[in-house]
Amino acid sequence: MKIQFLGGVGTVTGSKTLIESDNGIRILIDCGLFQGNKETRQLNWQPLPILPSSIDYVLLTHGHLDHCGWLPRLVNQGFEGKIYCTSPTKAISQLILLDSGKIQEEEAEKANQEHYSRHIPAEPLYTVDQAEKVFPFFRVIQLDKTFDLDAEISARFFYASHILGACSIELNLEGKTLVFSGDIGRDQDDLLFKPVKPKKADYVFLESTYGDRLHPANIPMDDLERCINETIARGGNVIIPSFAVERAQTIMFLLWKLKQEGRIPEIPYIIDTPMGIRVIDLFTENRTWHKLKLEDCEAMCSMFSLITDFEETIETIYSDHPKVVIAASGMVTGGRVLSYLERYIVDDKNTVLIVGFQAEGTRGRKLIEGAKEIKIYGHYYPVNAQIIEIEGLSAHADQEDLLQWLSELETKPQNVFLVHGEQPSLLTLKNMVEHRYGFNCEVPYLQQMIEIN
Template sequence: MKIQFLGAAGTVTGSKTLIESNGIRILIDCGLFQGNKETRQLNWEPLSVLPSSIDYVLLTHGHLDHCGWLARLVKQGFEGKIYCTSPTKSISRLILLDSAKIQEEEAEKANREQYSKHNPAEPLYTVEDAERVTPFFRVISLDKSFDLDAEISARFFYAGHILGACSIELKLEGKTLVFSGDLGRDNDDLLYEPVKPKVANYVFMESTYGDRLHPDSDPMEDLETFINETFASGGNVIIPSFAVERAQAIMYLIWKLKIAGRIPEIPYIIDTPMGIKVIDLFTENRSWHKLDLDECEAMCDMFQLITDYEETMETIYDDRPKVVIAASGMVTGGRVLSYLERYIIDSKNTVVMVGYQAEGTRGRKLLDGEKEIKLYGNYYPVHAKIVEIEGLSAHGDQEDLIQWLSKLEAKPDKIFLMHGESSALLGLKNKIDEVYGFPCEIPYLEQIVEIN
């Protein structure tokens, strides 16, 4: 058996892990690289194996850094099957179409305003490319083993994090391989805690927050403070958010604050068409989360839901104080950029970061105190207040990750730590050694490991 680390090795994004056994090739996740230009450039590089030689893709969940390269994979010749849960199929399709639309729009804008070094600028993939992925999806049930081959079986089990997210158990050559995917938190407001594996010879584990603990502060109290302080100064609160799960979690907390009378009577707006569609998925997939139907409806009723870009522009130029949730979460694209063009230059406004910010992204640069931000080829001074609510992350922290390993009935042969920056990978490696004494390895990009 050969394992090749084609993404999320030594970095957070671009999740792709290839397993080869007895002539069968299985790709766990097929994500987009995000972050600085050097990292993003990897998206344009061909895979080190032919996409046509891959038999199956198993998707842990529908975030862009786990499913966003599928359109390229199919365009370059993949003809196999993509297995995932029903919510993941729906979310992945939304994510891919949204990603393609944004890329097309940004390429068109770059060509029109001539701020790209490429002539012409082109999207990584088009909406048409993204639509070609849908026929390859195969929906599987939670916790039910299914055969990929006469000697290879797989099982998906609940991972929290976002709607539909799962860890994957793969049995082949007498070994059990477990891929964590992204793991949610044990005390998430909307989702149940991740299911812990009991048997694993080899574990492939995410490490996003492997070197830190989430703060004990109450995210709802932080939101209350930021909203009230900004309202008092006559400003606007802009919340860049991942459209899937985080946007809904923030809506839920703001709704609770509103019905408790703790925040003012001002417009509360969600401006992410994809995020609005995901609300419908929460309604359709109630067994996956804690919210009941009445709560979903009441929460949505207090928000102005924007889908049309003309409404976006009207909202941006409406001078009344307001709270806006807009994608994307790392400020890498989407409608939040249009809000920031107008609001980042004014000290009355507040930008609230609520999720993980990968190295090289605009979100990370803002958190690191960047004095200027580049938007659509122009530089804008950062005068708005930049704050962070780390307690709203959809990722488990070091304690959650350590607990996820606590039910293993025997010592695994090895744990491969992935999907993390260097400090997070090393921090989790040291903690696992301290608590369990399990052997850990931090693979590098393109590394091949043979398992006998």
């Protein structure tokens, strides 16, 4: 068989791994969008090295944009196969794709109106209509049930934590077992259960987002409490850029616990991410996938003002009342959080609270690295607000969690390929895997093709 790395190598975005069996069946594991600096984003406009119409199946590990966000391009360019995933992943992917298409359209329109794009006219990578055309291709797969893709090819999805519906994938073909980790969650997560470890694998494709670091021993609730109280005391606002899926719900949960304990003030707490609000419904509809009780979910939601209409967003932005706002996107690459930052990032009374991983080249990464100004919609704004990062809230496994994920393999795999990580993380984790387990370990490069006999 042949395996080609079409994304998610040397970077934490754009995840795509192509498998071609000896009888010509082509399977794409994930189909993600590249995010980050301009050079990386430009890869989204490049065609695949094979015709999308020649791909038979897509298997999605989960519904984050960097794992499903290129599907509209794939379908628009001729894909007619099946997209297999869990039920929550299907629902989340549909929300993510619609939101992404809307943002693509809005940013292209804004660029044309304000003439800040070099492309005349600026065009969206894809539209809402093109996103909707992906939906008929989805096929829902049950957790832990082996299913056949072909007479000689089978697959199984098993629990990965990370976000609702996220799974690792076991693929069996040509007498070999390939395991794709997808994004692995943490053993200690406020909302989700522990990830399941693989028992057998000839080849492992392991994510490496936090391959060079351990999550700190801090208590995130204490950090949240301190940040909110200090900001409100000086008359400011707290803006929390957050991934709409799982991160937003985790922050809501922690704020609710703080409010219950009387540790944060009686001020407006606002969720301004329509997609994040819809994901709350998915938590109530998929209760076997997480720890949150129905009554706790309802009580938690009652604490927040849920904004869906953009006119309400504008009213909230221009309200002088101190408040806490959770708004997408998590890496500050788009979404409504940009509208808040246009007004609030210039004022030193305010705080921008970073609560998740920030990929290289994103606005979020630039903020935590100390940028003095930030570009939003073609305009530059001075960064006067307090930029605070609370570590320990990431939905990703850290280095030790990743190493432990390999610990129950019953036999030594022939190779471990490290993907979905930046170079320092990849190289550090490679050394750790080799040292602890003695496994052969490789860091592939973009477009690399390997053959397995």
